[in-house]
Amino acid sequence: MNESGDKLRQLLRANDIPVSHFQTGTTPVPLLFLHDELDKPIGSIVYKAIGSLAGHNGMRSIQRFVQSSALPRLRIGIDRPADRADVADYVLEPFTPEEREMVDCQVAPVTWAHIVAWAEGMVKGV
Numbered sequence: 451m452n453e454s455g456d457k458l459r460q461l462l463r464a465n466d467i468p469v470s471h472f473q474t475g476t477t478p479v480p481l482l483f484l485h486d487e488l489d490k491p492i493g494s495i496v497y498k499a500i501g502s503l504a505g506h507n508g509m510r511s512i513q514r515f516v517q518s519s520a521l522p523r524l525r526i527g528i529d530r531p532a533d534r535a536d537v538a539d540y541v542l543e544p545f546t547p548e549e550r551e552m553v554d555c556q557v558a559p560v561t562w563a564h565i566v567a568w569a570e571g572m573v574k575g576v
Contacts, residue, residue, distance in 0.1 A: 454508035455515030482568045483523040484561065485509055486541055490527025492549060493557050497564060498523055524564055526557065 462469055485506055490496060500520045503509040513521060531540035545553060 452507035452511050455511035455513075458512055458515055480572060481522070482565060483509065483512065483521055484526060485523060486528045487525035488528060488530045488537065488541070490525060490529075492527050492529040493552050494527035495557065495560055495564065496525045496527075497568075498525060522568065524561060526561065 459469060485508055487494075487496070487504070487506070489504060499522050503513060503521075504525075509521060509523065513519060528541065531537060544550075
């Protein structure tokens with residue numbers, strides 16, 4: 451069972467941030483979430499401001515906590531395992547050395563660029 455919503459609650463409380471600030475209904479939550487995406491090729495990065503969670507259990511848990519469907523997120527592709535029955539184990543496995551190199555050299559810099567652009571938009575009120 452994924453408990454990402456509970457972890458977010460703990461993080462907010464530990465930093466004295468009112469939970470009500472994040473329970474926004476249809477207004478975008480002022481956080482950017484990053485999550486793995488089985489249905490995207492490994493290394494692909496897609497920004498999504500609102501919409502379907504595509505069955506992602508961690509995002510569903512967060513959605514229940516914030517009571518909003520407006521969850522800005524970066525969906526980072528990890529591909530699907532060859533054996534669909536092993537999805538739970540697959541998402542927790544470390545990357546292969548080749549995958550790790552691609553993540554470090556390509557995915558991480560692009561992800562940071564997205565995060566900076568999103569944060570600048572939040573500051574400007576975009």
